[in-house]
Amino acid sequence: MPDREHVTVLLPTYDEAATIGDCVDGFQAEGFDDVLVMDGDSDDDTREIAREHGARVEVQSGTGKGQAIREAVSDHIDREYVLMADGDGTYKAEDADQMLPPLAEGSEHVIGDRFADMEAGAMTKLNQVGNKLTNRLFATIHGESFADILSGYRAFTRASFERMQLSADGFGIETEMAVECAKRDIPTTVVPITYRKRPAGSSTNLHPIRDGSIIFLELFRRAKTSNPLFYFGSVGVVSGVAGLLLAAYVGFEWFVYGIPHNVLALAGAAGIILGVQLVMFGVLSDLILTLHREQLDRIKSLDED
Structure with a gap:
């Protein structure tokens, strides 16, 4: 397993004041000394709370999760490995023990499979159907089965990320990353993780119809050069x-x-x-x-x- 001192934890956020403090505390308790909160200019106290809990905080220059991740890796991370999660409390910091070992065993990208252990109520039925359709479409187009290509819990080498050609600004970034892994033969491992229900007081930034449409269009667009x-x-x-x-x-x-x-x-x-x-x-x-x-x-x- 990579040493914690070689890993930056990346948490892209937007209006996550209700959960970001516990998220930062959780990863620090697991031994990570560099937690980067890449904030999308939140309207609440996300940035202040993250700083109070010891995180490094940067405000992205653009908008959207995809843009935040690209900017964070290119401008604010210099360590060899990146452990990426959401700041909404749905991912367990303890699952880093499953996410990181494959990076020391030859993999360059690791995806956390939320369906392996999903708490009741963590995902709506509509989102579950959409996720399964997306994964099947991805497997049909690219001939790879990554189990959960929309998972926001990822671990990857910074070098492999820099080889990817990514352009999505919003939630389509996970789809792009999965497509690039398949297209560029980046060694990828899928590991089981726990996906928890959002804590009380926390609201999602995901819009199923709008963001689902963007994801499907991104998959189809990327098929032009892959299939x-x-x-x-x-x-x-x-x-x-x-x-x-x-x-x-x-x-x-x-x-x-x-x-x-x-x-x-x-x-x-x-x-x-x-x-x-x-x-x-x-x-x-x-x-x-x-x-x-x-x-x-x-x-x-x-x-x-």
């Missing part, structure tokens, strides 16, 4: 099916009632043609990507020899 067959093929199938349905409707109206729908007929034909072209483009893109990866593997093997 182009899925990216173009899925749109092509939708377009083709829509075109076929329009064509069936036009045919039915023409043969049964003798009513022509010239515009709809053109739209249906366009949908079918576009769908076929997108699927073909997806197949070709996937072939090019496969050949590119094979070339990179050959170059890597030659360098190692």
Whole structure:
């Protein structure tokens, strides 16, 4: 396990006055002497309470969790390892004993699986369904199963984080990190953790519909370079099916009632043609990507020899 003196605990926060003090105390009790609270310019006393409990506090220059994490790692952390959690009291500082050991065993990124031990009421049914759909979609697109890609409890090397190309400002940052781990073959380990119900007086900054939509769109957008067959093929199938349905409707109206729908007929034909072209483009893109990866593997093997 990495020594605590080589680890910075990162807690991105926004209006977490009710819980941040206990979070900081918990990680300090576990032996961490560098707890960084990256605050999104909270309207409550989050920053003051964090300082009173001995944390290092910085105010991010932009907005959103993703921007806070990127800025924290690039500008305010110089230690080799980062242990990242939320400041809302839902993660246990004691679980650091599960999160950190894989970093000393060859992993560069560790994800805490909240579903391994989730307290009753810690996550709404809607959020549970959304999380499971997101994880299945991720596994389909990237061929990796990280169990809980939306988990906010992470441990990673600063070097591996700097290799990632991250742009999400909000809650999509966890999705981006998981995608980058799969895309760049960053050794990743999933460990079981406890996910607790929010303490009384603490309110969530997560908006299920809005943030869920952002996460799904981010997954789909990232598929363009990770799985182009899925990216173009899925749109092509939708377009083709829509075109076929329009064509069936036009045919039915023409043969049964003798009513022509010239515009709809053109739209249906366009949908079918576009769908076929997108699927073909997806197949070709996937072939090019496969050949590119094979070339990179050959170059890597030659360098190692």
